[in-house]
Amino acid sequence: xxxxxxxxxxxxxxxxxxxxxxxxxxxxxxxxxxxxxxxxxxxxxxxxxxxxxxxxxxxxxxxxxxxxxxxxxxxxxxxxxxxxxxxxxxxxxxxxxxxxxxxxxxxxxxxxxxxxxxxxxxxxxxxxxxxxxxxxxxxxxxxxxxxxxxxxxxxxxxxxxxxxxxxxxxxxxxxxxxxxxxxxxxxxxxxxxxxxxxxxxxxxxxxxxxxxxxxxxxxxxxxxxxxxxxxxxxxxxxxxxxxxxxxxxxxxxxxxxxxxxxxxxxxxxxxxxxxxxxxxxxxxxxxxxxxxxxxxxxxxxxxxxxxxxxxxxxxxxxxxxxxxxxxxxxxxxxxxxxxxxxxxxx
Numbered sequence: 571x572x573x574x575x576x577x578x579x580x581x582x583x584x585x586x587x588x589x590x591x592x593x594x595x596x597x598x599x600x601x602x603x604x605x606x607x608x609x610x611x612x613x614x615x616x617x618x619x620x621x622x623x624x625x626x627x628x629x630x631x632x633x634x635x636x637x638x639x640x641x642x643x644x645x646x647x648x649x650x651x652x653x654x655x656x657x658x659x660x661x662x663x664x665x666x667x668x669x670x671x672x673x674x675x676x677x678x679x680x681x682x683x684x685x686x687x688x689x690x691x692x693x694x695x696x697x698x699x700x701x702x703x704x705x706x707x708x709x710x711x712x713x714x715x716x717x718x719x720x721x722x723x724x725x726x727x728x729x730x731x732x733x734x735x736x737x738x739x740x741x742x743x744x745x746x747x748x749x750x751x752x753x754x755x756x757x758x759x760x761x762x763x764x765x766x767x768x769x770x771x772x773x774x775x776x777x778x779x780x781x782x783x784x785x786x787x788x789x790x791x792x793x794x795x796x797x798x799x800x801x802x803x804x805x806x807x808x809x810x811x812x813x814x815x816x817x818x819x820x821x822x823x824x825x826x827x828x829x830x831x832x833x834x835x836x837x838x839x840x841x842x843x844x845x846x847x848x849x850x851x852x853x854x855x856x857x858x859x860x861x862x863x864x865x866x867x868x869x870x871x872x873x874x875x876x877x878x879x880x881x882x883x884x885x886x887x888x889x890x891x892x893x894x895x896x897x898x899x900x901x902x903x904x905x906x907x908x909x910x911x912x913x914x915x916x
Contacts, residue, residue, distance in 0.1 A: 645698030707796025718860025739897035
């Protein structure tokens with residue numbers, strides 16, 4: 571990785587139009603993938619700095635990021651502009667959207683206006699972003715994600731051995747969740763539309779970009795064509811920050827109203843839409859439990875373990891509300907050493 575940093579510094583010195591200063595390079599952030607980001611000063615770019623993405627091949631491919639960034643901008647969503655690229659080596663120079671993520675800015679006073687901006691931007695993405703040639707969030711992908719829950723969270727992290735009956739129960743549940751997801755209207759799906767990937771922007775930056783007000787959107791390179799509720803779950807049932815259930819329900823209905831007016835083919839009955847939102851959330855939560863465990867055991871990133879309790883809370887919240895998920899609740903009870911609960915909402 572040090573060698574890649576040297577290559578990156580050398581490369582940006584070969585971009586005279588941007589007049590980047592390699593000696594000012596500093597770490598900006600890292601994420602759950604192999605990508606990492608740096609900030610470096612520029613003598614010509616407005617704002618005085620840019621972001622450098624280091625996405626080492628063959629683990630990462632920057633080409634989807636470049637393509638999706640262009641599509642989002644065309645839809646009126648403020649995404650980083652690609653100022654320079656070396657796609658073969660996995661280097662990008664991006665416009666700098668600042669330092670303030672939603673996670674850093676959120677508090678009781680500001681959360682409503684920020685989330686209103688976020689769900690309105692989500693509607694713009696779903697309506698206006700081209701989905702041509704995007705990979706599909708198909709059954710194989712959905713099932714593979716839930717298998718991470720078994721392999722990495724249950725077996726590796728919890729050291730739990732399944733009975734044949736339990737494996738069969740989970741297979742039935744996974745099939746139900748997959749069928750429901752595939753039956754939803756299929757739209758542009760960001761896949762990680764949450765507080766760490768949404769940026770609070772200053773008004774000048776929004777005006778310069780000729781975009782509507784809303785968050786800056788990051789980390790969209792894994793976008794797919796998929797279920798309409800997926801990004802909404804990412805936003806309101808965030809793995810890194812929790813809001814009251816009643817507040818999330820209110821936000822979800824407001825999104826539903828906005829999406830319906832925009833022509834997105836959501837259910838006519840908001841209760842049915844919320845039902846699908848909850849089931850989609852369960853699929854995502856199972857995946858995240860597996861991913862967070864894998865990040866620790868495979869990738870040596872223990873910081874994600876502290877976020878597992880919140881994701882478990884979301885998982886139980888949905889599983890305990892629908893009788894069809896009773897076998898999953900029993901497994902969670904065994905994993906967590908809690909007594910079985912009785913009573914389901916549906």
